[in-house]
Amino acid sequence: MTPTTRYLAIPALGLAAVLGIAYWGLAGFGSGWCANKQIAASDSPDRRAKVVVFERDCGATTDFSTQVIILPPGEELGDRRGNVLVVDSDHGRRGARAGRWTLG
Numbered sequence: 001m002t003p004t005t006r007y008l009a010i011p012a013l014g015l016a017a018v019l020g021i022a023y024w025g026l027a028g029f030g031s032g033w034c035a036n037k038q039i040a041a042s043d044s045p046d047r048r049a050k051v052v053v054f055e056r057d058c059g060a061t062t063d064f065s066t067q068v069i070i071l072p073p074g075e076e077l078g079d080r081r082g083n084v085l086v087v088d089s090d091h092g093r094r095g096a097r098a099g100r101w102t103l104g
Contacts, residue, residue: 034058036077039066043073051084052077063088 040053049070054077057064067082 034079034081036067036079038077047073049073050075054082056081 035057037055037057038052039055041050043050050073052069052071054067054069055064056067065086065088067087068085069077069080069082070084071077
């Protein structure tokens, strides 16, 4: 390896490492940060859908929330957000009975 090649290889490897770490961080940014804990699930009477009530926790910088989602039969909740109802307490600033809620 010539001295010129060596001087170019070291910064190139450093740049590749930085880009790899940045890609890994951004790839995980949209998924994997939130965890859902299923509370209850029920099939519709005609079995064409199911409703799932779950608690969603997205880490220390966000409050947990209680959410509701309607899914096709046989489909798992995974790490999705609710599509019907989302209730949270705004980091405890609101009482348990006066939580913020949104209809999906």
